[in-house]
Amino acid sequence: MISLTYLLTVFLAVFVAEMGDKTQLLLIAMASKYKIRDILIGTTASILLLNALAVLAGGLLNEFLQSHLWMVKLIACLAFFYFSVTSLLKDGGEEESSGSKIKFAPLAVFSIFFIAEFGDKTQLTAITFGATNGLNANAIGIWLASSLALLIADIIGLCLGYFLHGRTPDRFFNLIAFAVFAVFAFVNLYTVIDSLGAYSLMIPLFISVGVVFTAVCAIILLKNRKK
Template structure:
């Protein structure tokens, strides 16, 4: 019993520390500017359970898949971050016009998908893979439970920080912070994806060189254009509402 508890708390604390200050925890702070706490809680909870189940129960297969396609996962995550950065610039009135019913219905799913692709292959999930392999099948449910609780505990702190900023910070501060977080992680994740793609090509013996900085420049220009387009749409909507 003592050995079981020791393993449980070792895994829990390790996963908690690994997640603390990680990009997914910071992104949850940003999500509080877009979604209700309930939606973020549900989306994150289910994403944590699924991610840790994948990591602990099929860790070996996960490693093989990620080794081949992690660069593609990173591109998907980058697209999600950039999308959230751009939509953070939308006027609050525009969000209300979209209808609360559709937002309530799809918000947990949006959080789930974004958190899932952001965390897939991240250090906290690789930690879960390692613990699952080290302790074996006899402790697999203990490792799964400890990883899930440790990861979710750190994420709850991110949610609470976001809610505090939303309630206490001056108007617009959380939006600016959210935009900066989503934009920064979006562009950085593109950079990671390009590096992983280059490494994958090298492993296969290809002499092709991924043009990292030209692609980064193109993505930055596209991102800036999308932001300007969203600001123009905001201005157009403001004029329409005053007419």
């Protein structure tokens, strides 16, 4: 049985990944065109489907690598490092597809949101958690936790976007996501080392990874400043 603490971890990871994401801005744009009810219906349906696909993909990955679970943890570790680093990248101007010829409003919102969110870091986060647990009863909990986190984050973004836009630094939520994903990455790195029993490499490996990770982040920040 999956623990409440783990579900909260899934919730937190997906929540911080979505805060400040382009789909929040997309919902703000759609609010001027569609009714809130239609936005909520279309967005909820899209989120449930997106995360179901993500958890299923992660579970299949887990089953494929069942005999080498440390590889799943390693993939999760690398994924979280990737999420953390990319949280520092400046968005080069998000393209928003505001036009839609679909007459049924909830379906229009569903389609727009699905296309915008498909393959985004929040879905990749759900895949990562699905991969660490496999296709079992836990998958349902991960699916619900990640879907709830994504929905709440988007609702908050929709409500607060009007008030915080231009008042809160654009990088605020990205920095939170960076920190959270970095912690998850190092935790998974520890799990990999523990699974392999390579305790003698623990400190040297953590130092080496930490130095490389810091260097990569510094390079990205310098490039951001030049931009």
